[in-house]
Amino acid sequence: xxxxxNHKFNLLIxxxxxxxxxxxxxxxKIFSSSDVKHGLSLFTNEEIEAIxxxxxxxxxxxxxxxxxxxxxxxxxxEEIVRQLWIYRLLNEYGYPxxxxxxxxxxxxxxxxxxxxxxxxxxxxxxxxxxxxxxKRPQRTAGLEQLKSYCNAEGxxxxxxxxxxxxxxxxxxxxxxFVEIPRIPRATETLRDILKERWTLRWLEEHDxxxxxKTTLKKILLDLEELVLGNAGxxxxxxxxxxxxxKLYDEWRGINDPSxxxxxxxxxxxxxxxxxxxxxxxxxxxxxxxxxxxxxxKIELRDDHLKVCVSFLEKIKLFNSxxxxxxxxxxxxxxxxxxxxxxxxxxxxxxxxxxxxxLNPKADEFIIDPACGSAGFLLHSVMWVAGGMIxxxxxxxxxxxxxxxxxxxxxxxxxxxxxAKAINLIVGDGKSHIxxxxxxxxxxxxxxxxxxxxxxxxxxxxxxxxxRENQSKFIFFDFDVLMTNPLxxxxxxxxxxxxxxx
Numbered sequence: 001x002x003x004x005x006n007h008k009f010n011l012l013i014x015x016x017x018x019x020x021x022x023x024x025x026x027x028x029k030i031f032s033s034s035d036v037k038h039g040l041s042l043f044t045n046e047e048i049e050a051i052x053x054x055x056x057x058x059x060x061x062x063x064x065x066x067x068x069x070x071x072x073x074x075x076x077x078e079e080i081v082r083q084l085w086i087y088r089l090l091n092e093y094g095y096p097x098x099x100x101x102x103x104x105x106x107x108x109x110x111x112x113x114x115x116x117x118x119x120x121x122x123x124x125x126x127x128x129x130x131x132x133x134x135k136r137p138q139r140t141a142g143l144e145q146l147k148s149y150c151n152a153e154g155x156x157x158x159x160x161x162x163x164x165x166x167x168x169x170x171x172x173x174x175x176x177f178v179e180i181p182r183i184p185r186a187t188e189t190l191r192d193i194l195k196e197r198w199t200l201r202w203l204e205e206h207d208x209x210x211x212x213k214t215t216l217k218k219i220l221l222d223l224e225e226l227v228l229g230n231a232g233x234x235x236x237x238x239x240x241x242x243x244x245x246k247l248y249d250e251w252r253g254i255n256d257p258s259x260x261x262x263x264x265x266x267x268x269x270x271x272x273x274x275x276x277x278x279x280x281x282x283x284x285x286x287x288x289x290x291x292x293x294x295x296x297k298i299e300l301r302d303d304h305l306k307v308c309v310s311f312l313e314k315i316k317l318f319n320s321x322x323x324x325x326x327x328x329x330x331x332x333x334x335x336x337x338x339x340x341x342x343x344x345x346x347x348x349x350x351x352x353x354x355x356x357x358l359n360p361k362a363d364e365f366i367i368d369p370a371c372g373s374a375g376f377l378l379h380s381v382m383w384v385a386g387g388m389i390x391x392x393x394x395x396x397x398x399x400x401x402x403x404x405x406x407x408x409x410x411x412x413x414x415x416x417x418x419a420k421a422i423n424l425i426v427g428d429g430k431s432h433i434x435x436x437x438x439x440x441x442x443x444x445x446x447x448x449x450x451x452x453x454x455x456x457x458x459x460x461x462x463x464x465x466x467r468e469n470q471s472k473f474i475f476f477d478f479d480v481l482m483t484n485p486l487x488x489x490x491x492x493x494x495x496x497x498x499x500x501x
Contacts, residue, residue, distance in 0.1 A: 024048060026055040030062055030075055037137035038077040039164035042213070043084050051083050068102050081163040082117055082134045094186040095120055104128070106149045116149050128155040130183070137162035139218075140225055143169075147177060156190055159183065165214065167222060170194075170310075176303055177226065178265055178310035181206075194267040197260045200253030200316075207316040209324055216320075216328035219311050227304040236332050238300050240417050241292070242308055243317065245280035247424055248287060250318045264313040270302035273309055288431070290447050291420055317425055319394070325425060329373055329418040346375055346484040354482055355379045362397040364405065364479035365455060369438035371408030374419035376482040380406060381426055394426065402426045407455065407478070409438040409448070441473035449473065 027048065031040070040048060054065045055075050062075035067086045073079055082102070089095045099121045106113040118132035131149050136142035142160040150158040150171045158169045158177070169177040170190065184193050198206070208214050220239065228235040249263040262276050278298055285292050298305060317325070326348070360366055360380045368376045385398035394402065402423065410416050416435040423431035434448040444452075457475040459466040469475050 024052045026057065026062055026075070027052050027080060030055075030080060031077055036077045038081050038162050040081070040084070041164045042161065042166060043088070043163070047084055047087055050087055051080060054083065066102065068097060068100050077163075078117075078135045078137070081161065082132075084163070085118060085132060085134065085159075085161065089118075089120065092185075093183060096186070098125060099123070099129075099186075106152050108148075108152050113148065113152055114145070116153075119155075128153040130157040130159060131155045133158070133160045134162070136160075139165070139167075139221065143167065143222075143225060147171075147175070150177075151175065157183070165218065176307070178307050179222075180310070181314045191267065194265075196266070197264070199257065199260055200250060201257065203250075203253075203261060203314070203316050206314065207320075209315045209320055214315075215324050216315065217324070217331050219315070220328055220331060223308055223311055227300075227307045231300060231304050233299045236414055238298065238308075239332060240421065241281050241296070241298050242277065242305075242312060243421055244284040244288070244291065245277050246312055247317055247421070248280045248284035250316065251287070252283075254318065261313075263309065265306055265310045270306045273306045274298065274302045277305060277309060288420070288424060290435075291417060320425060325422060326373070326375065326378060329422065332414075332418065346372070348375065348379070351375045351379045355383050358480055358482060360384060360480050362401045362405070365407070365477070366405060366480045366482065367407040367409075367455075367476070367478045368483045369409045369481070370483045370485045371410045371419050371433065372412070372415045372484070374408050374422050374433065376484075377406040377408050377419070378422055378426065380480075380482070404432075407432045407434075407452065409434050409436055411435065411437045444473065452476070 027040070031038070051064070054067070056063050056065075056072070063072040064075040064079055064083055065072050067083060067090065086100060086102075089100060090097065101119045101121060102117065103115040104119040106116050116128070116131050117134040118130075119128045120130035120132075121127065122129045131146065131153065133142050133146040133149070136145050139160070142162070146158040146160045146169065149155070150169070151174050154171075156171050157180070158171060160167045160169075168180050168183060170180045171177055180190075180193055181196065182193060184190055204210075209216065223239070224235065228238070231238070246263045249261055253259045253261055263280065265273055268276075281292075281296075281298060285294070285296070300308065355376065360383060362384050366377060366380050368374070371377060381394070381398060381402045384401045385394055406423070408419050408423075410419065410433075413435060416433060419433040420431050423433055432451055434444075434451055436444045436448045452473065453470070455476050455478060456469055456473065457477045459469060
């Protein structure tokens with residue numbers, strides 16, 4: 001049986017050749033306005049159906065019966081989302097009604113602060129344990145409100161959700177919030193959640209990206225809001241250090257199924273997290289050379305690093321949906337840098353069109369001499385794989401293609417980091433991406449020359465020309481060239497020509 005909920009919340013049930021259409025007309029109408037900021041994608045069909053039954057219509061207005069107050073309220077979209085969360089707290093997490101309060105007044109000292117949308121109380125029925133912010137659907141405003149409520153009441157857990165997304169924060173101390181992998185049930189403690197460990201196989205099954213609960217770009221937006229915006233470091237560089245550290249941790253899990261992942265926060269303090277992640281970065285620098293300088297280290301403050309790790313720990317990067325990775329990495333390139341260095345990313349539909357036209361084959365060698373974030377190369381891998389790369393290991397032919405057949409060169413350091421990261425993710429640790437000026441091979445460093453020497457065209461019947469090509473890197477043996485050459489900025493190097501001019 002396949003269940004699918006479309007954008008207007010019509011549930012289609014497919015079973016054999018029979019199809020039944022079950023609609024939620026009341027919820028559908030409430031959410032039909034174009035200015036609605038809330039959504040329902042976090043919730044199951046069972047949960048939505050249960051809330052639909054709580055809604056009545058009177059005088060052309062919809063009202064919903066509150067499961068806690070046992071009174072009818074105007075059924076605005078945010079109220080629907082609130083009742084859905086209450087239903088989940090009662091039925092999935094097992095919290096009794098007496099531990100759940102709504103619109104609870106929050107105080108800063110003796111001053112009234114506002115009304116918390118949902119509050120789960122400790123077993124003493126007095127002190128807030130989990131505070132939900134539902135009414136503010138925008139991430140920035142919602143997180144600020146949530147953090148202020150948690151600080152005011154000393155609540156250890158805060159949840160922001162607009163129905164489509166959620167962020168689970170653990171308040172470790174005032175103004176220091178880390179994300180936790182899940183909400184504790186009534187029978188669990190917060191410490192139970194923090195002490196959990198998992199293998200790569202467990203992460204694959206619970207990967208937040210694969211489950212559609214978030215995207216890498218949204219995670220980066222959250223981190224920018226929570227810590228990176230005023231951390232005093234280059235957000236791009238620090239995020240990439242963490243991405244490579246996480247890739248190294250997952251790579252170890254790929255090579256040892258019993259290995260327990262170490263890229264996590266858990267109940268460790270900030271210093272312990274810093275030591276673990278720094279060790280992974282050093283391992284990544286040894287395993288995948290040429291991305292970072294030998295002296296590069298994590299510059300984030302320990303407490304900021306801990307927040308970042310908490311948001312990244314429950315996503316899987318290797319074999320991820322590469323469109324999600326692609327979107328996030330493009331976002332990382334600062335807009336000013338793009339304009340200054342001529343880095344204008346080719347629109348992905350244009351890339352798809354060109355790849356389809358050129359139809360690269362699994363046994364063909366591909367090069368992009370101005371690869372940027374490797375869009376052409378990535379989409380060529382998708383093409384050879386037969387479509388979207390969406391969280392499953394690549395077919396053997398596509399993986400071999402990614403590991404051995406695609407090459408890229410770019411002069412921009414940050415773009416090359418993105419391209420290398422994408423190729424590491426799709427190629428299980430192998431990459432042929434090089435930072436150099438493709439127009440001036442006489443300036444190439446040894447790494448680039450070594451990596452591309454095997455693709456030099458051979459002139460076995462003309463020894464002199466063959467020796468010249470081996471020395472000067474003039475002619476190459478590639479089947480397909482796809483690129484969007486730079487069209488801004490200035491190339492200052494002299495371009496070498498085969499005629500010596």
